[in-house]
Amino acid sequence: xxPFERPDRRCPKCEHKGYMFRARRAVDGKPDEGGxxxxxxxxxxxxxxxxWWERIPAPPEQKRADTGDAA
Ligand SMILES: [Zn+2]
Numbered sequence: 717x718x719p720f721e722r723p724d725r726r727c728p729k730c731e732h733k734g735y736m737f738r739a740r741r742a743v744d745g746k747p748d749e750g751g752x753x754x755x756x757x758x759x760x761x762x763x764x765x766x767x768w769w770e771r772i773p774a775p776p777e778q779k780r781a782d783t784g785d786a787a
Pocket of ligand 1 (some may be wrong): 727728729731732742761762763764765766
């Protein structure tokens, strides 16, 4: 098995590899995107101070059995 590798994130403007975490927010996907939940993370380039958002699908919510009493 190969370990999970993080994508090589870099500034979309100047391609500098140094960045700072700025913010994170949860957003609802549009119906034509499947309507799922997404997490957007904001980064700031350490070189040119460009800010950008990256959107990834949120992990599926664990559905709890609200009426687990089968009897
Ligand atoms: Zn940059």
